[in-house]
Amino acid sequence: MFIDLSRISPEGLDLALPEAELDVGASDGTWEGPARVSADLHVARSGHDFLITGTFTGRLNLLCGRCLERFQFRAEDAFNLFCPVAATAPAAEEHELAEDDLDVTYVEEGKLNTDQLLRESLLLSLPVQPLCRDDCRGLCPRCGADQNQGPCDCAPVGTDPRLQVLKKLL
Numbered sequence: 001m002f003i004d005l006s007r008i009s010p011e012g013l014d015l016a017l018p019e020a021e022l023d024v025g026a027s028d029g030t031w032e033g034p035a036r037v038s039a040d041l042h043v044a045r046s047g048h049d050f051l052i053t054g055t056f057t058g059r060l061n062l063l064c065g066r067c068l069e070r071f072q073f074r075a076e077d078a079f080n081l082f083c084p085v086a087a088t089a090p091a092a093e094e095h096e097l098a099e100d101d102l103d104v105t106y107v108e109e110g111k112l113n114t115d116q117l118l119r120e121s122l123l124l125s126l127p128v129q130p131l132c133r134d135d136c137r138g139l140c141p142r143c144g145a146d147q148n149q150g151p152c153d154c155a156p157v158g159t160d161p162r163l164q165v166l167k168k169l170l
């Protein structure tokens, strides 16, 4: 959705974006789109610029960094962004130069691109090492078996519960 920032009143604008599918582009083996994202935004004027505040919730399939299984990640975060629109206003002679200096990619020609805003916010909220669960056992370094499914044949001696019982008896 594109919001024409020049039309935002001094009181600002409240935007409730219902849950919708969001294209999050190609991943490097960390996530698999599309995501589903909903958000509540408030866009307020700050001089000639804008402040975007609010919260978003997103769901996205990630690949576990240990066992490589796909799992659903739920992101929930608040954001608080300063949006220097004055510098990106079109028709200014130094437009291209100013745009190069800014890394605000969700404002194009005075319009707020909410899809792009949510895409960036969601991807920034992803964990550095995604885990399907905190105690994921990962893959066996020797045979590659998923150790969440139970011990493989090359499991080190001592983890076999039958041996644990034996140890207690000794």
Ligand SMILES: [Zn+2]
Residues within 6 Å of the ligand: 064, 065, 066, 067, 068, 069, 131, 132, 133, 136, 137, 138
């Ligand atoms: Zn895992």
Ligand SMILES: [Zn+2]
Residues within 6 Å of the ligand: 140, 141, 142, 143, 144, 145, 152, 153, 154, 155
């Ligand atoms: Zn193994």
